[in-house]
Amino acid sequence: MKANRFITRTLLIRENEWELVNRLFTFEFFQGISIAIFFYCSISLFLEHLPTNALAYAFILSAVLLWICGAVYSRLEHRFETKHLILMVVGINAALILFFRIGLLFDEPVWFYYLMLAGFNVAYLLNNLEFWGSAALIFDVRQSKRLFSIISAGDIPAKLVGFLASGFLGKLIGQEPLLWIAFGSLIVSIYFYRRLIATGAFEKKEHKKEHEEEHMNPTAEGALHLVRENPLIRQAALISFFSYSAFILLNFLFFGYVKEASHNESENLAIYIAVFLAGSRAITLLFKLMVTNRLADNLGIRTSLLITPILLFAMSLIVLPASMQNSLLTVFYAFATITITIDVLRAAIQSPVLLAAMQPLPVHERLSGHTIIKGITDPFAFFFIGTLLAIFFFVYPEVDYRVMSLLLFVLIIGWIVSVLRFGRIYNQTLQKAIRDRSIQEREISITDRESLQIMQDKIARGEPGEAVLALNLAKDLPAETRKEFLQSAVENLSPFVQLKAVVLARQWNMKEFLPNLRILASSASDYQVLTATIAALSEMDESFNSATFLRHLNPDVVAATIAQSIKRQDASQSFATELLQSWVKSEDHSLRQKAAEIIGDAKSPPLLDMLRVLMNDSDVHVKEAAILAAGKQKTMEAAAELLGYIRFAPWQSKVIDALQSNGAASVQQVRQFIITCDDETLQKKLILLLGRIGGKSATDALDMLADEIPSMTDTLFRAMSHSGFTADQHNNSKYLRMCRDYLNSGAYIAYIIRYLENKKADTTVIRAFESEMQMLRDRLMYLFSFIYDRVSMAKVKAGFELGSRESISNALEIVSITTARELSKDFIALFEDTSYQQKCSLLEGTHPEPRLSEAVVADEVFRDLHHQYHSWTKSVVMYFLNKDIPSTVKKSIGVFRFSKDPLLKQTAEWLIGKSTLA
Known part of the structure; x- marks a missing residue:
């Protein structure tokens, strides 16, 4: 059946979704008629033959049977594919209705009516499990927000028809024969289910047999574990418990009053029930079709879920004072209004939105969440309310509306609190849906004396690896203990362990260890240990005299001493500088190379002239060392010198590394070079360099370059993202304007692609424009990260890179939550996984179609x-x-x-x- 364009646009159904939605709707319609008639017969016969108080015990029996059936359903799901299980559920429900119809042909004992009402609840549970479980498999997170209310709306007109037909036909033929209509409706639904299977929707989603366990609902133990471990499911279960408990309580009060109002006349009672149920379903249908899907899409999950409890909270504030004044008629009308309201809003908003909120979860957890809500939490609500009512009527046989009003008030408060917490958890879960989990490192803490002694022995006499490991564990120990450990390390015969001790003493600034370092400086035989000790003493000991080591036979020791002497500007600085000058002019290239390394370590501006000489050295090793040394200077002058060598291909990568080491001091020099550079490849490298340098100066430079060289936008955005750029009050409007411009460009290109597709243009041309769309999408994600939330946009990018329909849907959902509505609406229309025909249909309202x-x-x-x-x-x-x-x-x-x-x-x-x- 071809989709009517007005209907699909009104209901927010995509063209490629129409057939599937239509068949699901029809399947649910005939099941809904059957369920409605079954409920009408069950509740009418129950209230006709039993007092209202007996409903409490029917609730308890329902809870027990629902738990049992939920467990059986879970086990069956582990044995059968979803499409076969659904057919089995329809058959079980048909058998239940047939059983009760045959049972009504005989004289029924009282327990039969308890069992019949509980049997309806079982049939309703099984219907919910199979329907919502299949819908959760077929649709993704964004489809679920738009379509869950539509496909489930087939249940509403069905119940409207079922309740109205029951009320009027019941007067003509009696209530019992109506069950034949319910049975026949289920049989008809099987035909439409076969048509649904023919779409192939289940084949796309279900995995092979070896993977089916991932898509099964949990056992009781698994469900409890999931509730403990998964905060989204736990909070959803709480919302369902409070809302369903309020629903059960209100229905009990309303049906009880209706029974009294009808004076126990079965015909009037049946009409009362039929009119009430049909009226509430008519209102629900309008809400579901015209409001619910737009609410979830426009207001978001949390706000949509808050509508029902907030409205009921306001209404309960009216009921509570009236119940205290014993105004029975006022209380009844108030409870009747609340009952209809909760019935409408739970079906139209609460249930579809709550189940849609499960979509970011993996398929297995998603199905498990549905089963926990329908098969565990809702039965517990029956048990909870039934038990409370049974205890209440045991103590006080009459209904006290004051107590009931207070209980309702408490349930609504719990409902609101649960929803408020749920909103935060939903956002976290959504972001987590398309990212990998991180593993936390474990820290080891050893404090007992015996263990410390063992560690110290290992440091003093153990293998180098064991000794170093023990030293690393000492960082959080008391200073005295660390000193003892370092002393033991110095006594170790391994130079590697001694070197580690010196490095840690310097890192921890262990001044109390200075005497040990002085001894080590005079006795160390390993040159690496000695140079590290000189560096540590120069930094930590103001009285340290390095002059002796300037005449050391080992050039590495002399080099370390020169660097420290110049850096400290101590008494030996003049001699150290002369010695360095002689090395710069030496014919020995190894000494010239060491001179460059010394200048790098010393970081002294007066040495820049020597560095220029070495950067022009004919020896490649000296030249490389000088370039690296320039990067350590942290000065604009060094950056200028480095940029003079950047066009020489053999040195380009070294110069860029040195500029990065030079840090913020390089930024302005690099920016000016980028503006005047005519080499596009080099420009890109330097732009990315600014991104790696980071910091405010780099982000400001990139921000200015975005205006100065717009042709480099993609590279600039990438660098800005790497640098952690965030738009502020001065440039926020500029980037918002860019977003709007790119969205307008995307809309125009989308129309071009649709035009080319309709004209059967060569696929190469279409692919070229699609690559332009992908480039725009990436730019917009960068812009959203600058304006809104960087972390969320990283998840969005990951979702698009994964490329699956579900990951893209999750990514778009994050965009809708994070960004402004005016931007997210067009972004989603442009980049949702739909045809360009559908994209253009969504864009027509805000972007007029050009004449192409x-x-x-x-x-x-x-x-x-x-x-x-x-x-x-x-x-x-x-x-x-x-x-x-x-x-x-x-x-x-x-x-x-x-x-x-x-x-x-x-x-x-x-x-x-x-x-x-x-």
């Missing part, structure tokens, strides 16, 4: 009218649409002969040559 032709498309691309197109797209359009390009447009192609892009240049020359020959 091949000439208009070519002119758009060549002149970059709405978007700056990639050279590849221009080349493709030029090649494949050349026959349709008018001469007026071809005139604009001439400029491409001078393009730096070789493909664009050659294509332009080819087309111009072809035109000349023609």
Whole structure:
């Protein structure tokens, strides 16, 4: 059946979803008629033959049977595929109705009516489990928000028809024969279920047999574990418990009053019940079709879930004072209004939105959550309310509306609190749905003396690896203990352990260990240990005299001493500088290389002239050491010197690394170089360098470059993201404007793609425009991360990279939660996993469709009218649409002969040559 465009747009149904939604709706419609008639017969016969107080015990019996059936359903699901299980559930429900119809042919004992009402609740549970379980498998998170209320709305007109027919036919033929209609309706639903299977929806979602366990509902133990471990399911279960408990309590009070109002006359009672149930379902139908899907999509999950309890809270404030004044008629009308309200809003908003909120969970947990709510939590609500009522009537045989009002008030408060917590948990779960979990490192703490002694012995006499491990564990120990450990390490015969002790003493700034370091400086035989000790003493001991080591025979020791002496500006600085100067001029390239390394360690501006000499050295090793040393200077002068060598290909990567080491001091020099540079590849490298440098100066420079060289937007956004750029009050409007411009460009390109698809254009041309759309999507995600939440947008990017329909849906849901509605609406329309026909249908309201032709498309691309197109797209359009390009447009192609892009240049020359020959 072809979809009516007005209906699909009104109900927010995509064109490719229509057939599936239509068949699910019809399947649920006939099941709904059966369930409605079954409930009508069960409740009417129960109230006709038993007092209202007996409902409490029927609730308790229902709870027990529901728990048993939920467990059986879970086990069956582990044995059968979903599509077969659904057929089995329909058969079980038909058998239940047939059993009770045959039972009513005989004289029924009292327990039969208890069993019949409880049997209805079992049938209703099984119907919910199979229907919502299948819907959860078929639809993703964004579809669920739009469509759950639509597909489940088939249940509402069905119940409307069922209740009205029951009320009027019941007067003519009696209530018992109505069960034959219920039975027949279930049989008819099987035909429509076969049509649903034919769509292949279940085949797309179900895995092979070895993977089916992941899609099964949990056992009782698994359910309890899931409730403990999964906060989203736990909170959803709490919401369901409070809302369903309030629903059961209100229905008990209302049906009890209706029974009294009808004076126990079965015909009047049946009409009362039929009118009430039919009226509430009529209102629910309107809400579901016209309001619910828009609420969830526009207001979000938490706000939608709050509507029902907040409204009931306000209404309960009216009931509570009235019940205290014993105004029975007022209380009844108030309870009747609340009952209809909760019945409508639970069915129209609460249930579909709550189940839609489960969609970010993995399939197994999602199905488990549905089963926990319907098969465990809801029966517990029956048991809870039934037990409370039974205890109440045991103590006080009459209904006290004051107590009932207070109980209702408490349930609504619990409901509201649960929803408020649920909103935060839902957002966290949604983001977690498309990211990997991180593993926390464990810390080890040893404090007992015996263990410390063992560690100290290991440090003093153990293998180097064991000793170093024990030293690392000492960082959080008391200073005295750490000193003892370091002393033991110095006594270890391994230079590696001694070196580690010196490094840790310097790192921990252990001044109390200075005497030990002085002894080590005079006795160390290993040059690495000695140079590390000199560095530690120079930094930690102001009285340390390094002059002795300037005449050491080992050049590494001398080099370390020169660097520390110049850095400290101590008494030996003059001699150290002269010694360094002699090394710079030495014919021994190894000494010149050490001189460069010393300058790097010393970080002294007066040494820059020596560094310039070494950067021009003929020896490559000296030159490399000098470039690295320049990067350690942290000065603008060093950055300027480094940029002088960046165009030399052999040194480019080294210079860029050195500029990064130079940090913020490089930023302004690099920015000016980027602006004047005519090498696009080098520009990109330096832009990314600014991103790696980071900090405010780098982000400010990138922000300015975004205005100065817009042709580098993609590279700039990537660098800005890497640097942690966040828009502020000064530039926020600029990036919001960019978002709107890109969304407008995306809409125009979407119309072009639809036009090309309708014209059966070459797929290469269509793919070129699709790549432009992908580029726009990536730019918009960067912009959203600058304006809104960086972490959330990282999850969005990951979702798109995964590429599955579900991950993309989750990503779009995060966009809708995180960004402004005016932006997210167009973004979702452009990048949802739908056809371009559907995308354009969604865009028509805000982006008028342009009048397109091949000439208009070519002119758009060549002149970059709405978007700056990639050279590849221009080349493709030029090649494949050349026959349709008018001469007026071809005139604009001439400029491409001078393009730096070789493909664009050659294509332009080819087309111009072809035109000349023609």
